[in-house]
Amino acid sequence: MSYKPQYTPGETKIAQNRRNHMDPDFEMKKIRSINDEDIVSVLGHRNPGESYKSVHPPLDEMDFEEDMMKELVEPIPGAKEGGRTRYIQFADSMYNAPAHPYDRARTYMSRFRGVDTGTLSGRQVIEIRELDLEKISKELLETEFFDPAKTGLRGATVHGHSLRLDENGLMFDALQRYVYNEETGMVSYVKDQVGRPLDTPVEVGEPLDEEHLKEITTIYRSDNVGMREDKEAIEAVLTIHKARTDGGFGLGVFKNDLKAKLGDDK
Amino acid sequence: MEPIKAIDVRIFPHRRLKPGTTEKLLNELLDLEGVLKFLVNGESLPKVVGYGPARGTRVNHPDRKIITVKGKEVELLVSVGDIIVTIRHENLEEFVEKTKAILEETLNFGFDVRVGIFTRTKTTVSDKLKVAYGIEEDFDPNLIGLVDPKTNSKETVKLIGD
Numbered sequence: 059m060s061y062k063p064q065y066t067p068g069e070t071k072i073a074q075n076r077r078n079h080m081d082p083d084f085e086m087k088k089i090r091s092i093n094d095e096d097i098v099s100v101l102g103h104r105n106p107g108e109s110y111k112s113v114h115p116p117l118d119e120m121d122f123e124e125d126m127m128k129e130l131v132e133p134i135p136g137a138k139e140g141g142r143t144r145y146i147q148f149a150d151s152m153y154n155a156p157a158h159p160y161d162r163a164r165t166y167m168s169r170f171r172g173v174d175t176g177t178l179s180g181r182q183v184i185e186i187r188e189l190d191l192e193k194i195s196k197e198l199l200e201t202e203f204f205d206p207a208k209t210g211l212r213g214a215t216v217h218g219h220s221l222r223l224d225e226n227g228l229m230f231d232a233l234q235r236y237v238y239n240e241e242t243g244m245v246s247y248v249k250d251q252v253g254r255p256l257d258t259p260v261e262v263g264e265p266l267d268e269e270h271l272k273e274i275t276t277i278y279r280s281d282n283v284g285m286r287e288d289k290e291a292i293e294a295v296l297t298i299h300k301a302r303t304d305g306g307f308g309l310g311v312f313k314n315d316l317k318a319k320l321g322d323d324k
Numbered sequence: 325m326e327p328i329k330a331i332d333v334r335i336f337p338h339r340r341l342k343p344g345t346t347e348k349l350l351n352e353l354l355d356l357e358g359v360l361k362f363l364v365n366g367e368s369l370p371k372v373v374g375y376g377p378a379r380g381t382r383v384n385h386p387d388r389k390i391i392t393v394k395g396k397e398v399e400l401l402v403s404v405g406d407i408i409v410t411i412r413h414e415n416l417e418e419f420v421e422k423t424k425a426i427l428e429e430t431l432n433f434g435f436d437v438r439v440g441i442f443t444r445t446k447t448t449v450s451d452k453l454k455v456a457y458g459i460e461e462d463f464d465p466n467l468i469g470l471v472d473p474k475t476n477s478k479e480t481v482k483l484i485g486d
Contacts, residue, residue, distance in 0.1 A: 215376065225342050225345065234386060253378035
């Protein structure tokens with residue numbers, strides 16, 4: 059690459075955290091460890107120990123049309139095997155969750171290869187071959203991308219990111235996939251991401267401290283760091299907004315063109 | 325029926341309340357003078373999963389519990405977000421003062437107490453339709469503003485006390 063990507067504008071810690079997320083060379087701090095099998099069971103796409111389902115007949119035995127692109131682009135391991143495409147979806151609370159949907163989208167795009175991601179107001183889905191999905195999920199769940207209380211692993215019925223937290227500081231979940239143990243202070247998943255009960259609960263560790271979350275969050279909030287405090291970010295947003303508005307309406311840009319179309323140019 | 329002067333007090337805790345806390349709060353608030361009715365509001369909790377691959381499985385939400393208010397069993401259908409209390413106007417000042425004291429003692433997080441009109445005071449078309457279409461017989465005018473027009477008030481309203 060001939061230039062150094064800047065990722066996102068801003069001079070506050072929020073902007074720095076966003077850049078850290080997006081920078082593939084920045085190593086996110088690992089704060090917990092979860093078994094591979096536990097991750098598989100929480101994802102709910104296959105049973106732990108079961109082999110990956112793939113196309114039949116295998117890709118090697120299939121006939122394909124000649125395609126230049128196939129020779130140019132090296133496939134990711136899951137695609138090489140002809141595996142299925144599966145997903146993991148997160149909901150992030152507005153109460154200083156470490157990541158948020160747009161940040162996740164940009165992060166996924168710059169950190170991982172071969173992903174398809176979808177951004178919605180309250181949730182963010184990542185779709186990739188099953189084999190690679192589990193590796194990515196492990197990274198997303200074990201590092202500071204994830205907080206057991208403010209981030210939810212939710213495939214369906216995601217509602218809750220904008221609601222008040224409960225008394226233990228957990229985000230609302232209508233299906234209650236994860237529970238807080240008041241004695242040990244640990245959060246564990248008792249259901250998989252779509253709400254099917256698990257045989258054994260999966261422990262995902264303690265909720266992060268609220269003060270610590272304020273340091274690592276990527277969400278601008280007036281009770282932490284407001285966006286208006288970030289001059290550089292505001293300037294960038296305003297510039298884009300102005301350019302989009304002018305361009306969208308064609309102010310001054312398409313005036314003559316439009317006039318010609320309306321027969322007004324004479 | 326003789327009209328009375330009534331006003332609403334809205335209790336808005338900064339966290340969603342657990343069933344235990346709700347039970348304690350409701351019992352203490354019911355002891356105060358001039359209380360007419362309570363409206364416990366919040367995000368509704370499903371009994372079974374409504375859609376997705378897990379459709380039909382039971383949710384078993386720990387917040388959807390049966391609580392005991394003054395000896396009567398009340399099933400919480402929501403994760404409690406706010407409580408609106410309708411009280412007699414003459415008891416307003418004393419009620420607000422005592423409510424704040426109770427909340428400060430029970431809750432270890434912030435809350436807002438606001439006075440105003442937060443429930444409906446007039447019969448609407450939906451309320452009239454409810455009677456006209458026989459969705460409910462003998463619809464009690466006291467329940468106006470408490471019950472969602474689409475639900476049956478027998479399931480959502482509990483009569484406690486005299």
